[in-house]
Amino acid sequence: MKVRQISVFLENKNGRLAEVTKLLGSNGINLRAVSIADTADFGILRLICDQPEKALKLFHDNNFTAKETDVIGVIVEDKPGGLSHVMEICFKNNVNIEYLYSSLMTEENKAVEIFKVEDIDHGLDILAKNNVKTIGKF
């Protein structure tokens, strides 16, 4: 299963993140996982939310450059070595990871690792063969 991720281009400007999160919140969009990749003068906000289509439209309507990308979501035990097991499988099977971030699912005592790989179908295939559970929504 693939997770739909929205990425948004942001300049490094004061208050920009506050504006973006306010926009999502006031439109009833709930964030599940967020990460920011930053460089000297710009950043890329990547997020997983409950209504990706609505979020994307919202960004476009408000003059943001945004796009949707498929990423992998993996559930791991919230304990030492939880992520390591998955990474080991990826490494051994040449699944190259471009970036990765995490979200905690507190009620089940599990964590969700979101990551982008070079070839998502190959990545999902490898994970399935190794009995790693992936999710589409959370």
Place this chain on the structure above:
Amino acid sequence: MIWNKVRECESVEKRKERQLADLKDLCSRVYGRVPFYKKKFDEAGIKPSDIKTLDDIAKIPFTTKDEMRDTYPYGLLAVDETDIVEIHTSSGTTGTPVVDAYTQADMEMWGEVMARCFGMSGGDKGDVVQNAYGYGMFTGGLGVHYGAHKMGANIIPAASGNTKRQLMLMRDFKSTILTCTPSYALCMYEEAKEMGIDFKDLHLKSGIFGAEPWSDNMRQEIQEKLHLKAHDIYGLTEIIGPGVSNECENQNGLHVNEDYFYPEIIDPATGKVLPEGEKGELVFTTLSKQGTPVLRYRTRDITWLWHDKCSCGRTLVKMHRLLGRNDDMLIIRGVNVFPSQIENVLMRVEETQPHYQIIVDRGLTHLDEVELQVEVEETFFSDETKELERIKNKLHHELKQELGVSINIKLVEPKSIERSIGKAKRVIDKRTL
């Protein structure tokens, strides 16, 4: 020192006689030898014999930069190729350059006009000229070099850059005249401060600064910081290179070497010649150039001309320091840059036409700095920073190749560049000159 008292101080009437004789000769030369000009004359329905007075020059069609490019490499040559002894081309672009091909006589003339410029700037035999203009295809470095030789000065061909070494040479060889772009002069001051060198302890008395726009404020600053008298020089590859005009000690207008380069001011919209004293576009005709003579070249530079009784003794007409241009050309660190070139590179790299803006400023180093702001569009946006960094680097590299100057790229959010009604404001020039 007045290098050529006879020519520089002669009566206006006498000069006009010579100009007319040279203009007639020029017209018959190019009509007979350059098909490009013959066609121009024929299309305008004139013959060289129709030029009977200096005012008749208005009958001759203009020559534009594009036409000079279109005739690359030798389309404007008025002599045999074997008579050419040196080639220069316009700076900056990798597009088709403008060619200046010099005969031995042209080289002599170039040295002559540059020697006059040195004279106007207080130079003489015995001076030590530190030439920090770029050498090579650019006319700046070598033009100044030939003039200094002609004058009999000791020349230090330091070329531009390597500021620490410049200052060392300046100190150790006791340079008396500095020639470079005005912004580089201020850059030298900053470097000297760091090295603990005070210009008061150096021997500079005069500076000849040009190849980029500057102002009287900047002159004051340079004079105070570098302890020298700063003179404005003007020239362009299409005409000869440096040496077209230069300020004398009065620093009130640049004396045009008009016995060689006949100036006119025209209304850029109608092409009509404007009376003396009126502001308009500067047009030049090279009266005696042999290799690649140019008739009524439209410089796109805006200024005005006037005659006065200059206390220096010269009767050469004066042009005001440039007031601007009537096209969108930018001069960045002495290099000509057109926004259209930047557009072409954007198009090539992105295969799209993103909204962009060019911001020109002078940084702490006093050198021109250009930032190109590009709005990130979905077509090239990526969720990976490395992909956006790759695009930035590619743009930087391609622009450097195309323009010959380094431009900082800044990716910005859509709609963050101000939209204007009608023609987009592509350039913001913050340089306080």
